[in-house]
Amino acid sequence: MEDYLAIEPLIVARLKDQLLSNVTVQSTWGMSKLQEHFDTPPAVLILLEEDRPGEISLSGAAQKIEQVWTCIVVVKDAETEAGPLISQVIQALNGWQPEDTTFSPFKRVKSGFSHDYSPSTAFYFPLAFSTSFVFNV
DSSP: OOTTHHHEEEEHHHHHHOOOHHSSEOOOOOOOHHHHHHOOSSSEEEEEEEEEEEEOOSSSSSSEEEEEEEEEEEESSSIIIIIIHHHHHHHHHHTTOHHHHOOOOOOOEEEESEEEEEEETTTEEEEEEEEEEEEEE
């Protein structure tokens, strides 16, 4: 694998394909950046939450990697918008395995982030999914 973060654009493409067209889907590289600079809900923002190196082959040429990717559902009205968009993200990613790749099927896991809100702009709901692959060195 030449791109250690190769799954990220595949997640973005999958969500853009599966969600309603009025939902912004894009990457971000941290919760603080998201809350400081993002103000156009509804949206789903994707970030790498965790990277867990695993077993190394006996020859040392390959290592199993588990990555946890978090999709932050961002809405203005939690009461009416959050539930449907959260459901759509779970349906789009849980069990999904990108075609023609070696990534394992996505499974929903507990996020290290808690839901949050900014009183003047938005509510944030984190949904985490893990996948694994073998990284050849």
